[in-house]
Amino acid sequence: MEAEIAQLVTTGATTVVGLMATEAWTQLRSRLAGLLGRGRDAEEVSAELEEIRVEVVRADGDEELVGDQTAELRNRIRRLLRQDPRAAGELRELLAEFAPRQPQSVEVNHIVNTVSHSTVQGSVIQTGLRK
Template sequence: MAAELVQQVVTTGATTVVGLMATEAWTQVRSRLAVLFGRGRDTEQVAAELEGIRVEVVRADGDAEPVGDHTAELRGRIRRLVRQDPGAAAELQAILAEFGPQQPAGAQVSITTNTFSDGTASGILVMAYNSVVHQHEAAPAPLPRSTPPRD
């Protein structure tokens, strides 16, 4: 499997799994993910680990730091899984296609760009489920021009 495709599966997979943890679909998808992630381990133990992550994600209530930590943890887990068994990527994609967010046929994608030019903005802004965020350092504001004193 091409490295770019693996990276896409890893990133999209982890983000989607964390997103599913906060939905009604989690009760259905948890056991399938436990089988997938469990490979050679006790499925119930893996399901309990995933449930522990879900509890923390739900408890985070929008706090990006713990959600990001768990997303990173799952990215690592998925990456190791796909390295050990490349066929697991297709299995994960099938599960996520069944339970993940669906985009209707013919749906259009819109790209929104926000530019801050005067002032300071800080914090995290999430605008959509699948977003790409680019953060750039703002250029310093130009100094006001001094005008010569009038006589």
Template sequence: MEAELTALAASGATTFVGLMATEAWSQVRGRLARVLGRGEGDEVIDAELEESRAELAAARAEGDQQAAADIEAAWRNRLRRTLRADPAAAEELRAVLEELAPQQYSGPAVAINHNTISGGHYNAPVIMAQWVDDGVRSTPRRGPGDA
């Protein structure tokens, strides 16, 4: 059970610290304060979260990776203590993390297609793609009857 709580606390801290620099933070901050405060002292925890957010922004601006890692470690430890003290907090934290999962940016989506060309000689590269974008924006094409 301890390993599960440690993993949940680590996941929560990574998620929340990652979201501190996004637009979603304003929605997440209050929920995290409720998980940590368990109904008591939410305002104090909310202020601590905002202080951490400001410290994180400053650390990232200065390129101080260690300070950013320290902020995440502090919240990981805080979450772990909360989860140990109140098992109901674990379910609430899981629910918050499940709701946030779609909001997290996981990088570009990659689709793998396997295409085969047969029956001919090709003396140049053959490109098969869903789309090819050179970064140049053009005006949309107009079809017949478009005004």
């Protein structure tokens, strides 16, 4: 169970940081502030989340800065789940609602190349289209 919570913490923080630069952020921010701010002023927590978002947007490709902000969110989520393990269900619901939809399955095409009775000298380039 601990591994499942650790995965949820990591997934939650990474997903939230990814959504900070999208139109969904406004709705997510208020709901996430309510979740993270249990016992605190939701406006204050929302402002703190907005500060993190500003850093992420300004990062402009600075992976270290984005990583630092992701770590900050991971720590907040981890503290929340330690204080209230029931919050895991609420976090899962938020992620399911706001996270970009992932394909349910990936189609795998097998390609077999055979060269018979000859020698190929030079480059071979193979490409494929995904359906």
